[in-house]
Amino acid sequence: SEDKQQTLYITNTDLLILEKFTKLVDYEVKKIWVGKKDYLPRYVASVIEEEYAQKVLLKPYKNECPEKYHLQKIKVNSIYGSTVKNYFGKFNDERNNAYLAPQWGILTSAYARRKLLFVASQLRNWYYSATDSIFCEDCIENATVIDKFNEECLKNVTYYCIKNGLDLTTFKNLGQFKVEVLIKKMLILGKQQYMYTTVNGKFC
Numbered sequence: 001s002e003d004k005q006q007t008l009y010i011t012n013t014d015l016l017i018l019e020k021f022t023k024l025v026d027y028e029v030k031k032i033w034v035g036k037k038d039y040l041p042r043y044v045a046s047v048i049e050e051e052y053a054q055k056v057l058l059k060p061y062k063n064e065c066p067e068k069y070h071l072q073k074i075k076v077n078s079i080y081g082s083t084v085k086n087y088f089g090k091f092n093d094e095r096n097n098a099y100l101a102p103q104w105g106i107l108t109s110a111y112a113r114r115k116l117l118f119v120a121s122q123l124r125n126w127y128y129s130a131t132d133s134i135f136c137e138d139c140i141e142n143a144t145v146i147d148k149f150n151e152e153c154l155k156n157v158t159y160y161c162i163k164n165g166l167d168l169t170t171f172k173n174l175g176q177f178k179v180e181v182l183i184k185k186m187l188i189l190g191k192q193q194y195m196y197t198t199v200n201g202k203f204c
């Protein structure tokens with residue numbers, strides 16, 4: 001069918017993603033919002049750090065107190081998403097109603113998305129990805145790619161902890177990939193629609 005023109009509200013990071021991972025032929029910028037590039041203000045970052053640290057402390061007890069751990073996990077994971085629910089065409093209204101600046105959540109999510117796709121695109125047999133996960137073949141080649149990314153992550157987190165006086169032992173795994181499950185068979189039907197059987201015979 002004939003290609004149709006579409007109007008998208010995206011970040012400069014999303015544009016880089018489109019240029020790298022799609023057959024983007026041409027585009028025209030209709031409107032642009034510009035902001036200062038900087039770290040989150042400390043009064044916001046400190047809250048995020050405290051919530052994440054609480055999640056780390058609860059993780060060893062997630063089987064004993066699953067409700068408490070998962071509630072804390074939801075709190076941490078939803079911080080940026082809570083900055084704005086739907087800004088398409090209503091950015092100013094959403095900005096005025098949000099308790100954090102929408103662009104913080106939008107740009108942070110876009111940056112994380114670019115990082116995930118950067119890693120996934122280097123993997124052999126990359127099958128599926130969700131917001132912060134990758135399903136791929138279990139092999140040395142892929143492990144090497146992920147280990148390299150994790151090392152870079154640790155360098156960045158170490159610098160951040162030193163800069164802000166934080167305990168590295170609490171934040172050392174932040175942003176890194178880790179093996180959650182080994183899968184024997186997997187059926188993918190679409191976005192957030194999949195099922196699998198683990199090597200231990202567990203069906204999910």
